[in-house]
Amino acid sequence: MTDPLIQLDDVSVAFDGRVLFQNLSLRIDIAERVALTGASGVGKSTLLDLILEQRAPDAGRIVRSQALSRHGAVALVPQDAGASLMPWWPVHANIVLPLRIRGLREEERARALEDVRLRVDPDHRIDLNAHVSHLSGGEQQLVALMRALVVRPKLLICDEPFSAVDADTRRHLRSVLVRLTGPATDASLLLVSHDAHEVFELATRELALTGTPARLEPFPPRDLSTQTVYA
């Protein structure tokens, strides 16, 4: 059995008088790819906020491994990737934002930018000097992904990454997520989606968040080697 990267034990959260979670537990292991599905308003975003330390549970505990203790160990690609980018900066400045927050020097940021571009966009689809508002939805999604991956996170959270992109970008995103998370990189992936089929081939484990208060219903884990790996 692998080590847990993060573990939520009997977590309870109430929101505006409504009990969202009661004694909810979740464990994500190192290098595991977990897909989380659920209807709108069931509490997926709140669950992400708990993992991102943007909200504390009303009861229960969240245990994080040592690997998650450094800044940038958990990175988010939000649902509305376009709105999450800073329109006053060009693409390159958006990508290195987390490194700027961490206080890295310009040369270090430039090196990291080149590195993440090589990993995510080797064909140079995106002009690094373009303004983000001039990019298509799919390109904005790729920029948001590069911004998340530039910190080499141990846990990458992607909130509906395929919802507003074309088929070509969708294939590319899937291929990047397969290559840059999982056993090869030791990075874990938490993929949130409305559509269970969409994420089925990416995830090693699938969870459905359902009911009120919401509960997690796990599916049996599958062997990664049986999955389709996108080129």
Added chain:
Amino acid sequence: MSRAQKTLALVVPILGAWSLLLDTQFVRHRALAGPISIARALWQGVMDGSLVDDTLATVTRAVGGLLIGAAAGTMLGLLLGTMRERTAPAESALDFARAIPPALMLPVFLLAFGYGDLTRVGIVAWTSTLVLSMHVAASVRQTPIARLRIFRSFHASRFQTLRLLYWHQATPAMLTGLRQGISLSLIVAVVTEMLIGAPHGLGLRAVSAQVAYEAPGLYAVILVVGSLGYLSSKILLGVESRHARRGA
């Protein structure tokens, strides 16, 4: 016909008729002046330096007060915008303050600072603070939650969030506030000079012309103040549009 030609075709006949009626003294009234006599008053004011001195004094007060007000208003707006829950009572107080005409605050400033430039500049700064704080606070509050979430997820400090997110978020609103503030600052500076006097200033010049029944001099002041307000507003509108294009 170009736009300039159309404008000239409209303005020249009006000026001609105006001049014909008033500069020839066909129509005589103490509150009216013809364009030639106004131009003469402007020329005399420029040549003896008095109009330049008065303009500089008013502009210095207006711009000085605007800059102080812009700095204070921006800080206040950022504070109100980012800490909405905790600053709700302060916001109500500001809404109340905005409803008070600046001229009504003049006696308060007189009591506090006396008859000097501290009062003249202070009342302009007060007015600008209210305008800027309103624009900046509203803009900061409209920060998309997705952007804020990114800063939080990367554990950005308050200062980093302020410098890298809210400051940029509020810049267009600051420029709009400055554009509105410059016109307002000029108005308040001139009115203050008219009400409490000053060694130099366009407000004082306007009152002096009125007392001496010098209608051309009075219209010369109106022309200068109007031109200053129009030009400064146009310049700031240009800056605002350029900034909007850069961010688009």
